[in-house]
Amino acid sequence: MPFTIATWNINSVRLRLPIVEDFLRRFDPDVLCLQETKCPNDLFPHAAFHALGYDHVAIHGQKGYHGVATISKRPFDDVVRQDFCAIGDARHLSVRLDAGERRIRIHNLYVPAGGDEPDAAINPKFRHKLDFLEEMRAMRASGEPDVSAILVGDLNIAPLEADVWSHKQLLKIVSHTPVETEGMTRVIAEGGWSDLMRHHIPEPAKLYTWWSYRAKDWDAADKGRRLDHIWGSGDLVADLRDIEVLREARGWERPSDHVPVIARFAF
């Protein structure tokens, strides 16, 4: 039974419940990590997930904004909701589960977008994003003895040149500025993480997970960015079998502006 995990910024789980259900039926991941659920905890559509065999659901929601959910066929324990930057935003959720011979800590993250102006001195949202990234430096791939780790989510940063449609044109655009891309590189290196998407699909291949709603024809223009990520502890690299970026989902009925990313492992 190979282990499969998916991540998807859904931009309202209630509005897009039909396409989430279709996705689960078709791709059948063991775990689905959602971001931007935009759903208060008491209104979360638990029953829809239980009906599809996802009996184990952890949520960290708030009214209107943000919100993450981890939906699993397998039982998990030790649910943690970390309050990054201590401002009460629902942006993190982690669980621990068994897969094969492994115990795995799964972090589900929604990093602040950071606003439009890439200057922390005049834009508090960008300051918040950089502070969040700074706090992420404490996240270790080997944080618990005998526990592997997977970190997924909408990290709102496209770290590599091949992660954006134009490196030069986006250097001053929030999500691809040097302070962000270098910050993310530092988080990966210091934390002992491996960028599993790029392990499977190395540069210089272009790789995007998000296309703006504002483009007239997102598919033809193809001005995408890789904002969604799957990282793993080093021991998982040898067992990674496949990464799939579901580009077609951007063309589904009433789509999210992000598409699902799926990782499949040998265990």
Next chain:
DNA sequence: ATGGTTGTGTGACAA
């Protein structure tokens, strides 16, 4: 340089 779209919840704000 500007403006372009979507979602929440009915306002202004976030992305």
